[in-house]
Amino acid sequence: MALARADIDNIAHLARLELDPADVPAYTRHLSAILAFVEQLDAAATAGVTPMAHPLDAVQRLRADAVTESNQRARFQALAPAVEDGLYLVPKVID
Amino acid sequence: MEIATATLAELAAALHARELSSVELTRAYLERIARLDPDLNSFITVTAELALDQAQAADAVLARGEGGPLTGIPLAHKDIFCTDGVLTSCGSRMLANFVAPYDATAVARLRAAGTVLLGKTNMDEFAMGSSNETSHFGPVRNPWDPTRVPGGSSGGSAAAVAAGLAPAATATDTGGSIRQPAALCGVTGLKPTYGRVSRYGMIAFASSLDQAGTLTRSAEDAALLLGAMAGFDPRDSTSVDVPVPDYAATLGADLAGLRIGLPREYFGDGVEPGVAAAVEAALDQLRALGAETVAISLPNSHLAVPAYYVIAPAECSSNLARFDGVRYGHRCADPRDLEELYKRSRSEGFGSEVKRRIMIGTYALSAGYYDAYYLKAQRVRRLIGDDFRRAFATVDLIAGPTAPTTAFALGERLDDPITMYLSDIFTIAANLAGLPGVSLPAGFAAGLPVGLQLLGDHFSEARLLNVGHRFQQATDWHRQLPPACV
Numbered sequence: 001m002a003l004a005r006a007d008i009d010n011i012a013h014l015a016r017l018e019l020d021p022a023d024v025p026a027y028t029r030h031l032s033a034i035l036a037f038v039e040q041l042d043a044a045a046t047a048g049v050t051p052m053a054h055p056l057d058a059v060q061r062l063r064a065d066a067v068t069e070s071n072q073r074a075r076f077q078a079l080a081p082a083v084e085d086g087l088y089l090v091p092k093v094i095d
Numbered sequence: 096m097e098i099a100t101a102t103l104a105e106l107a108a109a110l111h112a113r114e115l116s117s118v119e120l121t122r123a124y125l126e127r128i129a130r131l132d133p134d135l136n137s138f139i140t141v142t143a144e145l146a147l148d149q150a151q152a153a154d155a156v157l158a159r160g161e162g163g164p165l166t167g168i169p170l171a172h173k174d175i176f177c178t179d180g181v182l183t184s185c186g187s188r189m190l191a192n193f194v195a196p197y198d199a200t201a202v203a204r205l206r207a208a209g210t211v212l213l214g215k216t217n218m219d220e221f222a223m224g225s226s227n228e229t230s231h232f233g234p235v236r237n238p239w240d241p242t243r244v245p246g247g248s249s250g251g252s253a254a255a256v257a258a259g260l261a262p263a264a265t266a267t268d269t270g271g272s273i274r275q276p277a278a279l280c281g282v283t284g285l286k287p288t289y290g291r292v293s294r295y296g297m298i299a300f301a302s303s304l305d306q307a308g309t310l311t312r313s314a315e316d317a318a319l320l321l322g323a324m325a326g327f328d329p330r331d332s333t334s335v336d337v338p339v340p341d342y343a344a345t346l347g348a349d350l351a352g353l354r355i356g357l358p359r360e361y362f363g364d365g366v367e368p369g370v371a372a373a374v375e376a377a378l379d380q381l382r383a384l385g386a387e388t389v390a391i392s393l394p395n396s397h398l399a400v401p402a403y404y405v406i407a408p409a410e411c412s413s414n415l416a417r418f419d420g421v422r423y424g425h426r427c428a429d430p431r432d433l434e435e436l437y438k439r440s441r442s443e444g445f446g447s448e449v450k451r452r453i454m455i456g457t458y459a460l461s462a463g464y465y466d467a468y469y470l471k472a473q474r475v476r477r478l479i480g481d482d483f484r485r486a487f488a489t490v491d492l493i494a495g496p497t498a499p500t501t502a503f504a505l506g507e508r509l510d511d512p513i514t515m516y517l518s519d520i521f522t523i524a525a526n527l528a529g530l531p532g533v534s535l536p537a538g539f540a541a542g543l544p545v546g547l548q549l550l551g552d553h554f555s556e557a558r559l560l561n562v563g564h565r566f567q568q569a570t571d572w573h574r575q576l577p578p579a580c581v
Contacts, residue, residue, distance in 0.1 A: 008454075015412060015457040016419070017450055018438040027451065030512050034455055037513050038401040038468070044475050051473030052480055054303055054333070055289045055529020056553065061332050075196055081426035088421050091432045 002032045098123045099259025100576050103316040106262060107164045110157055117150040117157065117167030121211050124169050128213065128260045131580055134241060137254040139174050139232050140182045141214035149211040156209065164319055166209030171264040173252050174215040175222055176202050176307075177296040185298045186218040186230040186248075189418050189425045189444030199296025200331065201265060201307045201324045208323045213261050217251030220446045221415065222269055222300040224248045225518040226508065227276070229448045234505055237280060238577040239543055243502040246276030246518075252310045253280040257544075258580040263311045263320060267297060269304045270403055271497075271522025274534040277310055278497035278546025281536045283563065283573060285309045285317040288553045289529035290335035292321075293328030301410035302333070304403075304526045313573050314533065314563030318342035321556060337554060345557045346564040351385035353562065354490040355549075360396035361495030361521055369540025374496045377537035377547040377566070381494070384565055389490055393482040398475045399524040400516055405459050405472035406527070411449075412456030418444060451512065480528040487552040492562065495521055497534040497546035525550050533559045536572035544572075 003011075008028050012019050019027060073086060082089035096105055098120070109115050125143050132138055146169065153167035177183050177195035179202075184190045198206065206212070219229045227235040227250025235250040237243040238258040245254040249266035253276035256264050266273045268286035277284025285308045292307040299305060309320045322343065327336040357378070362371070378388055420426035420440030427439035445453070459468035486493060498518055508515040525532045530550055537547035547566075551559045567573050 007458075011454045011458050011461075014461060015450075015453045016416075016434070016437040016441055017445075017453065018442040019450070023447070027447075027454070030451055031454060031458075033513060034404060034451070035458070037516075038405050038472075040401045041398060041405070041468075041471050041475055044395070044398055044471075044478065046471060046474035046478065049474040049477050051470050052477040052527075053473060055480065055527070056335070058290070058333065058335070063329070072196075076422075079193065079196065079423045081420060081423075090421060091430050091436055093433050 003028055003035065099127065099580065100312065100574050101262055102312045103164070103168055103262055103319050106168055110167045111162070113157065117153040117211060118147060120167065121146050121150040121169045121213070124213055124261055131258055132260060135236050135238060135254050135258055136233050137217055137235050137251040137258070137260060138171070138214045139184055139186070139217050139251070142181055142212050145181070146211050146213050153209050153211060162209055165205065165323055167211060168209070169211040169213045169261060170205065171213045171216050171252060171255050171261040172202055173218055173249055173264065173266045175218060175267050175298045176265060177298070178202055178212065178215065181215065183215065183298070184232070186220040186232060187444065187446070187449070188231040191231060191425065193424055197296060200293035200328045202296065204324050205265070205320070216255055216264055219248035219250065221298070221411070221449050222248040222267055222272055223411070223448050223452055225271070225275060225515055227251065228505065228509060229446055231446060236505070237502045238580050239281065240502065241579070243504055243543070244279065246279035246502065248272040249276050249310065253277055253282055253284065256282045256310045256312065257577065259576055263309065263316055265307060266310050267305055267307050268526065269301050270407060270526050271519035273308045273310060274497050274522045274532055274546070274548060275519055277534040278548070279502040279544060281544030281572065281575060283311050283314055283317055283536065284534045285321065285556070285560070286525065286532050287321060287325065287556055288531045290333050291531070291554070291556070292324050293331040293334050295328055295330040299414040301407040302414060303410060304407060313567050314535065314560045315343070315346055317533070317563070318346055318560045340557050342557050342560055345561050348561045349385060350381070350562060350565055353386040353492070355381060355386050355388045356391035356486050356490035356493045357388050358391050358393045358396065358493060358495060360393055365499050365520065366496055367500045367540065370496050370499065370501060370545050373538035373540055373545035374547055378494060380566060380569055381562070384569060391486050391490060391493070393486060393524070395475065395478045395482050396524060399479055399527060400520055402472045402475040402479065402527060403523045404455070404516060405468050406476065408452040408456030409459045409469050410456065412453045412460065415449070415453055476527045479524055483524070483528045483530060491558065493550040495548055497521060497548035501540050501543035501545060521548060529553060531556050531559055533563055535563050535566055536575070538572055
């Protein structure tokens, strides 16, 4: 599956990545090669086969809806790039 | 006792007999790290002061005649495990400033058992790699040949143990990242059953595949560490509530009657002759110990790597979405808007292999492609799991080479992702099926280590470690030290 420049741009945007234009040819080449490689899966006979999401087919464990954690906001926000009054600061979202 | 090749069992005996103190032992490893690691680059962070404090506390416990088999034992943690108050970088620029505010469960359990933290080991960025060449902190070199890779992604942990800089290290395995570096560095690498060890605090790469495990000199040591790390954890929703057996108790069991399956798909042309010869000799040794080998087939083996390179990138694209410059980690300077904040922080923070995998994953999950790629790969995953289920109805374990070649040269595969991915051709299927596996040092080919891989059914770690232990009682590959590390 050969990817075009437009495909790479679209995928990068979806993934919120910005590629250096000089690197785009190499990414295009490598990603196309990987997609060609995984195309082998197309030949596998999987009609009627249940997808395996979990090796032991486990389901999400539930617990009682009770508070078990304590508020450690100050401790965790000490790691943040920009905080003020307990809020994480980001560039303006809404005009 | 030679510190560089000492096993945890030997060290524990010496500590409890007060032949040496934890502080002396810790100092000895710190000295070896200072002397030898500049050439290997196996550590990202060395926690010398913390280690000596912990060693002193351990000595006080030992002096009272208390403590267990891990009290005062120095070890290293792969830099993917959150360690409270210590830099946890995951080998990435994205987390180069991240001091973890809590301990991973695996770390906390080993700390509670009395271990001493020597430092955090180097790794491929976000655990994505098979050579430890994608780390933001530089590549790790193979202690057996510094022009070659140690394997990955747990290259730092494997190299540190192989070089005698630490007697043991934790690591993680998503597609072979414990077993393959164990094989390339000549140490014992254990990947437990999916869900056996808690993933809480272990930075996520591919959540249905990741598993924490060990790199040690011996299977006996792996049993000791696994016993301390394993077990249900309510904080990990994929943790299994299955009792942890006493792995040490069954290490010495007889191998008579053991049936080992040899998949024809693991013994073909793709295996280097020197590797094939060493593995054959190791199998002869197992037969001499009473095991019987049986030819089997895992017909969907050729689909494992392609299926993995849809599933793992898809899961990684989801897991790495949290790195956005907002709450922790790298943030770009002066973003003009939110989109720029996300795009520049992520593009500056992630290396090219990580970006490649995020993009493949994003593509495979995107509208119009989800069924053709991700769902298809999950169906193939079921086929692979079924191959193993059928095999384990007739054999107890499956054996083969851990990797198709010995350690390759640094830089050799960087521009060829597919060839790099194929280094994991024998390890990946076990992650897809959630099975436990161990790589045992099994000899050398042209001076480079070769690993024998054993795979077992779910929760058969006791059997795997028993076979490893009996093999290591009859051989001494696991006691070898690289000449440059004496």
